[in-house]
Structure formats: C-alpha cells, structure tokens
Amino acid sequence: MPPTIADVAHRAGVGVGTVSRVLNESPLVSDRTRARVQTVIKEMDYRPSSLGRSLSVGTTRVLAAVVQRMTTSSALHRLRGILDVASAAGFDVILHDVNDVDDYGVQVRDLLRPDRCAGGLLVSVKPDDEYVKALAGDSVPVVIIDGRVDGLPSLYIDDELGGKMATEHLIELGHERIAFVGDWEDFIGFRPTEKRRSGYLEAMSAAGLSVSDGYIKTGLHEHLVTLDATNDLLDLDVPPSAVVASADYHAMIVAQAARARGIRVPEDLSVVGFDDLEIAQHLGLSTVRQPLYESGARGARMLLDVMEGSASSSEHIEMPVELVARTSTSVPGGTS
Amino acid sequence: MPPTIADVAHRAGVGVGTVSRVLNESPLVSDRTRARVQTVIKEMDYRPSSLGRSLSVGTTRVLAAVVQRMTTSSALHRLRGILDVASAAGFDVILHDVNDVDDYGVQVRDLLRPDRCAGGLLVSVKPDDEYVKALAGDSVPVVIIDGRVDGLPSLYIDDELGGKMATEHLIELGHERIAFVGDWEDFIGFRPTEKRRSGYLEAMSAAGLSVSDGYIKTGLHEHLVTLDATNDLLDLDVPPSAVVASADYHAMIVAQAARARGIRVPEDLSVVGFDDLEIAQHLGLSTVRQPLYESGARGARMLLDVMEGSASSSEHIEMPVELVARTSTSVPGGTS
C-alpha cells in the first residue's frame, strides 16, 4: 500500500535506477533531476522499504541483543547503552530473552543469521561450545557483553577482583566476621557470583581471616530467598558484622532484613553490594561499581566495528570495577 | 552464503514450489516427496530466509515495542510480558527507546511501517494527535500499553483510583498529615503522576483532611531529587507522618532518606509506593500494585489479535490496581 520506488520513478518521470541513486546519495545524478525526484519523494511521503533494500544488498539494518531472563536492572542499563548507540547508527535492535535452557542454542543460532540481523550481542549469555565453533558458519558477527569467551570479541569485568575489593573494603574498616550472600540466577551465563565469591575468599584468607561455618549463603535465585538467608546469618551464635552481597539487589534485601529485626545498618551490620545501580546511590549503598551502561554502549560500538571489518574479531576488553563507599558500610560498631 | 530454497530444490530434485509447499505445510505434497525434501533440508541445515518470505508475503514476523527513556524497572517487567508472548507466537520484537522529544513522532511513524514490523506496542508512550489520525495511513496496527487514547486499543489502569487507594490506606491507619512525593519523568507519556496526585487530593478532601503547605513535592525526574524532597518534608515545622510516593522507586528513597536522619519507618513515618516491583515485596514496601508483566503480555496478545482481525481495533481494557499493605506503613507512632 505504501508507495514504492517505481511509483516515485513514474511520477517523477525518471527510471527507478535514478530514484535509487538519489536515495543512496550517489553523485551520478544531475542536480536538476535530483531535486525533482526529492520533491516527488516528499510529496508522496515515500520511504524506501527496508525489506526490499535488505534483500537486495544482502544485509539487514538490525542488531540482535540476547539476554537471559531479563529480570535485573543491570540488564536494563546495559540495554540502554546498546539501544543508544544502535539507534544512533541507524540500526533497529531485536531483543531476545532466552528463557529455555534446553534449546537456547537453537534459538540463538536461528536468530543470529544474516536475514534477521547484521550482528549479535550476547549479554551475560554464554554461547555453548558447539555454537562458538559453528560461528564460522552462516552466523553474523557476535560480541559478548559481560563475559569472556576465547575466540570471540568480549567485554567483561574482573569479577574476582570485584569480590575482593568489596571484601577488602570491609576488612580495612576493621571487620573480621564477614559473610557472603549471593545467587547464580543465570543458567546459561558466566556465573559471576562464583568468581565474586572466590575474590571474597581470597581477600579473607589474604587477611588471615577465617570464614565461619554458615557464612556463605549461595544458591539459585528461586531458592535463595535472600531474606531468609540473611536471617539465618543473623541467627548464628556469632553473627557477621558485615556482609558482601553478590549484587545490589541482594544487598538491598540484606539491609532490609537486618533493619526488620532492629539491626542497624551500618552500625550493627555493614553491607556492600555489586553493580552500582542507579538506585544504589540514592540508598547510600556501598558497592562495587561496574560500568553497566557503558558496557552496553561500548559492546554495541565494538560490534558495529567488527561488522564493518574495522576491528579485530577477537578483541578482549576488560572494563574497570571500582569500589564506591557510601553509608551502608562503616567501622564495626558504627560511627565511622 | 546460507543455502537457499533453490539449492534445496536442486539437491532434492524437485521444484522450488514443492520445497516451499513442504515449508508451509501445504497438504498438496505426497508423503514421499515431502520426506525427501525434509531430509535434504536437514542435511543442508536449511532455514528459509525471513527476508525473502516477508517481502513475498508482504508482512513481517516482528513486533515493535516503543518505550520512553527506559530507565524504570516497571518498563522492564512490561517488556518481559511482551517478549514472552511475542516469542511464543514466533515474533521477533524490536525495542525502540524514544529519547528525543522533538522528533519522536517521526521516529515512531518510520518504525511502525509494514516493512519493519507487523504491529506496534506503545508502552507508556502517547502518540501525538497527528499520528493518531495518520494511523489510517500506512501504519501497522498499534496498541497502547499503560495509557488510554481514544480510537486506539489501549490497556491502562485507573491512576487516580490508585493514588486514592494509597492515601485512603494511610487515612484508615489514622494518619492525618500525609504528604505526596512524585515525579513526572515522562515527556511524551500520560503523566500518571498527575492523576495519582489527584487521587491523593481527592482522598484527602473526602476525609476532611487538609494538605499543608509544602506537602506536595513534584517535579521533573532530574530536578526532583527525592532525597532532597524528603528532607524538605522532614524539615517542616509540622512534618508529615506519612507519605505517598508516585512510584516504588521513590518510596524506597523516601524511606532511606528518613532512616538516614534516624526517623524510623514505619514507626515515625509511613510510606506507600506504587507499582509493586519485585523488590517491593522483599523490602516490605506497602504499595499499590499494578499488573506490570500482565499488561505487557496482554497488550501483546491484544495486538496479535488485532493483527489477525479477530479483535476490535478499539478495545479499551482497564487493568486492576490493588493495595498491598506490608510493613512500611502502620498506625501513626508505630505498633500494629
């Protein structure tokens, strides 16, 4: 129903080739005809069909972003970064939420084909080995955001370092009884929580601190009810004086659980999160910041580069993490 | 580079028409040939090009979701609902974040065309009047999620009622000094905050309660620093004993601001939010729940219906709001 290039050509009294040329800003058009064609285009409110164009040139003007169980705000922030640069570059972005453990490989492989998109962003999603190898096949270029896989351009942070920084912050404040609460809600991801926990353990042992029994509460998202986990912690004979949470989301809940029992934060319990969501700042939550929006934006830019061949197809970029001390942590006993 | 339908036809020793027929499950194919073709398809790992198909049938297998400044978790939850049903129906979804006040009309109009998608979901985005009229043009069908516009199928809630319910909850608990804190971060939306505030005012006056000077803090997102707003409130000679926030996000900050000055929640200050985000439950936040995920899912389903003509193109559906009382509200002075 919308006008086609032929309609425009007809009305302007030129051939479709000419219209196509003015559309693509080819210099091979006289100013006169160009002007005439452009006028007609305005008149008819003509917009070239992206479908026709894509089929013809063999490449789409869309990027695909694959996320998993998009429940977290961190995914949202990354997404914004992606959308902003994609949009600025004139690309649409298809958002795909993988929620089936079993055939996500198929889902992703089917999505990442030249007829659906020109490139893919795997956000916190780890392609299975088969897929990584098959990438040589008919897949479009891909970059990993929030994860690292050999052979694929990736953007990631040092989760272990992050966990260590959070813990060291507490140690420096004088804490000795430090617990760890976290989940690994990701089922096809990189399990950052495990690495953060390693960092925690490392920092503890480096400081000669021991981790008491029951001081580590981890589990699947659905099973780890952070509230309960925190209560368990607080019920111990020797409860922790501080806890490092694997994410701001959990840190918020830990703090709430504590306050609900009359335990003050940070006076009686210090809490550190991870991510530095927008809300963290408003809640005064101490946390390990990772560049969320930036990782999305930079990842998208990287993909664009790879797509046009101006970037190596196997760059690995580590984004910085940084401790942000706010008011949810203090020396044991309060008063900082 | 990927195999085409012609390749398959050739290898299977049949015509492209036949391959197309088995692809589309036409009954007009003998079991024998069908089997042979399918075998070849597997062998070659052939997948039909969505591009070719779309161009041919004249309609895409993609939905477009338009959001504005996707910063809130509520948008995220709605999005999940959309993705789930779209994906189940075999549709891709393009996510478009409008972030330019000026030409969002153009952006949206260009996006909502048959060559880019088969239907559009405007999430908390209000199409300008021009656009609504122009919908008769070459636009694809559209449904509004989280808003109501005449002439377009819409899904919405009664924001005024919600604001009223939140306020009445507080009133029933015995509060008389109730403040309102909210923002209207949306620049092209339906300004739900205004309606919620109206509901608040209505409830107050219905109860014969007066709203003191300075008890209403509203403004643009960037300018309304909730933390400051709360402090202003608490600095008043006669500070409120309760506040209704226009969203859980702000409620969380209000509560934090209070606690930071040693004001207990809910003993010294009751706080009600709006939305019932996933985190609200874990924080014990009393709030007015609106069905976020459901609105996305149902909106998408509705769009699918409209697209296949099985639904009136101008249905209005009001989703229910519900007060969820938790532990951030109590009678003035605490206890209970």
Added chain:
DNA sequence: CTGTTAGCGCCTTCAG
C-alpha cells in the same frame, strides 16, 4: 501432486 513463472521492492551493472 508438482514444476514453472511472475512478482514483492530495491540495488546494481550495463548499455546508452
């Protein structure tokens, strides 16, 4: 039942 053919809308040679 099945092969062939004509488009779908656009870009890109290839002659003029």
Added chain:
DNA sequence: CTGAAGGCGCTAACAG
C-alpha cells in the same frame, strides 16, 4: 548522467 534489466529468496497462481 540515466533508463532498462537482472537478481536477492520466497510465495502463489498457473499450467500440467
């Protein structure tokens, strides 16, 4: 500089 024609991958209408 510009018009005409071929082809992108697929579906649908048409002969067999």
